[in-house]
Amino acid sequence: MQTTIDYRALEDRHASGVYAKRPLTIVQGSGATLWDETGRAYIDCAAGHGVANVGHCHPQVVAAIQEQAATLITCQEALYNDQRALLLDELSARLPVGLDRLFLCNSGTEAVEAAIKVARASTGRTQILAAMRGFHGRTLGALSATWEQHYRAPFQPLVPDFAHVPYNNIDALDTAITGETAAVLLEVIQGEGGVRPGSDEFLRGAQRLCRERGALLLIDEVQTGFGRTGRWWACEHLDLEPDVLILAKSIAGGVPMGAIAIGPRGGALAVGTHGSTFGGNPLACAAARATLSVLQTEQLPEQAASKGAWLLTQLRNLPSRRIREVRGCGLMIGIELRERAAPYLQALQERGVLALPAGPTVIRLLPPLVISSEQLAAVVAALDEVLQ
Ligand SMILES: *Cc1c(COP(=O)(O)O)cnc(C)c1O
Numbered sequence: 001m002q003t004t005i006d007y008r009a010l011e012d013r014h015a016s017g018v019y020a021k022r023p024l025t026i027v028q029g030s031g032a033t034l035w036d037e038t039g040r041a042y043i044d045c046a047a048g049h050g051v052a053n054v055g056h057c058h059p060q061v062v063a064a065i066q067e068q069a070a071t072l073i074t075c076q077e078a079l080y081n082d083q084r085a086l087l088l089d090e091l092s093a094r095l096p097v098g099l100d101r102l103f104l105c106n107s108g109t110e111a112v113e114a115a116i117k118v119a120r121a122s123t124g125r126t127q128i129l130a131a132m133r134g135f136h137g138r139t140l141g142a143l144s145a146t147w148e149q150h151y152r153a154p155f156q157p158l159v160p161d162f163a164h165v166p167y168n169n170i171d172a173l174d175t176a177i178t179g180e181t182a183a184v185l186l187e188v189i190q191g192e193g194g195v196r197p198g199s200d201e202f203l204r205g206a207q208r209l210c211r212e213r214g215a216l217l218l219i220d221e222v223q224t225g226f227g228r229t230g231r232w233w234a235c236e237h238l239d240l241e242p243d244v245l246i247l248a249k250s251i252a253g254g255v256p257m258g259a260i261a262i263g264p265r266g267g268a269l270a271v272g273t274h275g276s277t278f279g280g281n282p283l284a285c286a287a288a289r290a291t292l293s294v295l296q297t298e299q300l301p302e303q304a305a306s307k308g309a310w311l312l313t314q315l316r317n318l319p320s321r322r323i324r325e326v327r328g329c330g331l332m333i334g335i336e337l338r339e340r341a342a343p344y345l346q347a348l349q350e351r352g353v354l355a356l357p358a359g360p361t362v363i364r365l366l367p368p369l370v371i372s373s374e375q376l377a378a379v380v381a382a383l384d385e386v387l388q
Pocket residue numbers: 107108109110112135136137138187191192220221222223248249
């Protein structure tokens with residue numbers, strides 16, 4: 001297939017320039033496979049940064065979108081809607097008990113903003129504690145909780161009363177939480193920060209300290225949710241009971257959507273204090289309902305657990321001196337190298353495997369949970385070859 005249009009030149013000419021681009025144009029996807037404009041296939045271990053948990057263009061999600069697009073695309077939240085009502089019911093039935101008040105928005109960073117607002121409004125306090133190496137998005141409120149200086153520096157001053165504590169250091173958190181703390185905002189496994197799992201002691205300790213001192217525990221599962229780590233929610237591995245659970249990425253099979261689920265300690269947002277024009281639109285709600293149904297019927301969280309365990313073992317057995325550590329949970333895996341990851345990501349792409357970085361030295365694998373065992377074996381073979 002020969003194309004006459006130079007898509008890369010068009011994007012380069014007109015796009016803002018904020019993205020470091022790879023010279024690859026993707027035009028089609030199915031399951032864990034993507035195709036470029038020349039028809040070359042790639043095994044997708046990026047899933048749009050962890051968006052495509054049910055795979056690209058899952059037929060059930062496609063059908064739901066097609067049907068809803070022909071029925072009703074937009075409907076403001078001041079009116080009731082059938083798809084929204086059913087999604088709220090079906091999603092809350094899936095969430096850890098007590099998290100049954102939902103606010104719908106359109107992205108992860110918006111969901112984080114909503115969670116911060118819930119914390120400040122319901123506690124009457126202002127301080128938000130987040131973790132070093134944490135990532136929570138790029139709008140100014142969420143960015144104030146994000147750690148990476150490269151993302152923050154050009155935009156100072158950020159929102160006041162945010163502070164960062166070392167991740168997995170419960171004593172530092174104990175010192176930092178005071179009577180002024182509205183909330184502690186944490187990932188269960190830090191994704192962008194290098195695929196770093198939180199310890200039981202730290203996360204459960206954070207929950208205990210929040211309860212003792214009247215702060216809310218906001219758990220950001222934008223990347224770890226919807227089966228990614230081998231359970232529906234990563235907080236289930238530790239029996240965590242967040243006061244607010246933050247969701248996005250895979251929630252609607254690739255259609256933009258975010259959500260927060262608020263538990264009994266979270267209180268509610270008063271009428272008119274928050275909102276979103278696109279939030280809870282019927283198209284995204286229908287896509288999310290289909291996505292939940294696919295995760296359930298195809299037992300994708302269980303698949304992520306078994307495929308991830310196999311992959312982790314294979315990767316830990318790779319005889320490469322370049323690997324410092326392999327870590328992760330389910331199909332969220334980080335391979336920390338002793339050198340920069342970028343050349344290896346490029347080498348993997350040349351062998352037909354798309355992976356992600358997570359910081360300068362970590363190769364991150366976030367494949368669709370539907371990835372086949374043949375594809376996983378091919379990924380291991382490609383990594384073995386490039387990391388020799
Ligand atoms: C991706 C991500 C976000 C931000 O989501 P966007 O949809 O890009 O705004 C927030 N938190 C975590 C943990 C993420 O991985």
